[in-house]
Amino acid sequence: MRINRILAIGALGLLVIILAYGMWLAQAPKAQRLQGQIEAREYNISSKVPGRVxxxxxxxxxxxxxxxxxxAINSPELNAKLMQAQGGRDAAQAMMQEADNGARKQQVMASKEQWLKAQAAATLAKTTYQRVEALFNEGVLARQKRDEAYTQWQAAQYTEQAAYAMYQMTEEGAREETKAxxxxxxxxxxxxxNEVSAILADSQMRAPMSGEVSEVLLQRxxxxxxxxxxxxxxxMQDAWAVFHVREDQLKDFKLGQxxxxxxxxxxxxxxFEVAHISVMGQFATWRSTESGHDFDMRTFEMELRPSQPIAGLRVGMSAMLAL
Structure with a gap:
């Protein structure tokens, strides 16, 4: 009987201990956990050139x-535009060289010959006028003949000056404004x-960064x-974890933490290290921990970056954070 009483008292004590531990667990504050996910930098490679892959x-x-x-993208239209642009460039460069080089040697020589011809004609006209003037002074020729000879002499001088000016202009070449x-x-x-070539170069698309191909949206x-x-x-070398944190929990996080x-x-x-906390909250309704004091809370996006590369990490994996 005494043994049975001892066992009963022991069982009762054990039951009291279990109940007390259960009540303590029920009243003890539970650890909160936040769930986020892994994100990474994504590059969408496109071309400015429309055409067939x-x-x-x-x-x-x-x-x-x-x-x-x-x-690579094939664009016959751009190839044709490149040919047109190259033709225009060649023509413009030829015009620039022509302006820089000036007149041809034959043109300069012909211009000089025209000036010498006009100079000879002016000399002859002057000599003729002097002879007519002498005959007029002796009374052999009429004034009209003398005036005609004088006019021809003056006209020959003007022609010589014009021919000399054309010779100088031909020898000097194009004006500076024309060259410019x-x-x-x-x-x-x-x-x-260069513009068309740059667009065509964009038809051969290369990877801007190292990484893994996630999607191929078009085929040949x-x-x-x-x-x-x-x-x-x-x-994946530029990966981070994204969490959405209630505003009443933001006090537990600081930049660089x-x-x-x-x-x-x-x-x-x-x-991980806290790298960014959004400056603008997103609306979401949460129930307050105190009954009768419910209010609408906002959530803030928080980014955390790993302190070192993580092997096997993938976009979309869950990440758990215990508060």
């Missing part, structure tokens, strides 16, 4: 390095060629509009 060099899951060729205009036209034509032979992404690349996150998919705990 000529070749796609990558597939989903391929690892690419910066500068690797991803795809020709140089400007050549520069404008060169700019047109399909029409690619201007600006439409053909290949998407995700750079290091926290430990659990990534269930990897079974690891990794140290």
């Amino acid at each position: 000529e070749q796609v060099m990558v597939r989903r899951g391929d690892q690419v390095s910066s500068g690797d060729l991803l795809f 205009a020709a140089a400007g036209n050549a520069l404008m034509a060169e700019g047109a060629v 032979g399909e029409l690619a509009p201007s600006g439409f992404p053909v290949v998407s690349i995700i750079d 290091q926290v430990e996150l659990t990534i269930p998919a990897l079974g690891e705990q990794v140290v």
Whole structure:
């Protein structure tokens, strides 16, 4: 009987202890956990050149390095525009060279010969006038003949001066303004060629950063509009965790603060650093912990970046944060 009483008292004491521990657990504050997800930098590679996809060099899951060729677009219209621009450039450069070089040697020689011819004619006209003047003074010729000879002499002098001016202009070449205009036209034509060449170069799209190909949206032979992404690349070296934190929990986080996150998919705990807290809240309704004091709260987006690269990390993985 005494043993049974001892056992009963022991069982009762154990029951009291279990009930007390259960009441303590029920009243003890529960640890709060926040769930976020992993994000990473994504690049959508598109071309300014509309046309058909000529070749796609990558597939989903391929690892690419910066500068690797991803795809090429064929645009016959741009090739034709390039030919037109190159033709205009060549013509403008030829006009500029013509202005810089001035008149040809044959043109300068012909101009000089015209001046010498006019000079000889003026000398003859002067001699003729002097003879007619002498005969007029002796009374042999009429005044009309003397005036005609004088007029022919003056006209020959003016012709000589005009021929000499043409010779000087031919020898000097084009004016500085004409040279500047020709140089400007050549520069404008060169700019047109560079513009079309730059657009054509954009038809051969290369990876801007290293990463993994996440999507290939167009295949060979399909029409690619201007600006439409053909290949998407995700750079997991530039990854972060995104959490949405209630405003009453923001006091627990500061910029630069290091926290430990659990990534269930990897079974690891990794140290992250608070890199950004949104300055603008998003609306969401939460129930207050105190009955009768409910109010609407806002959530703020918070970004945390890993302190070191994480092997096997993927976009969309869950990240758990214990408060």
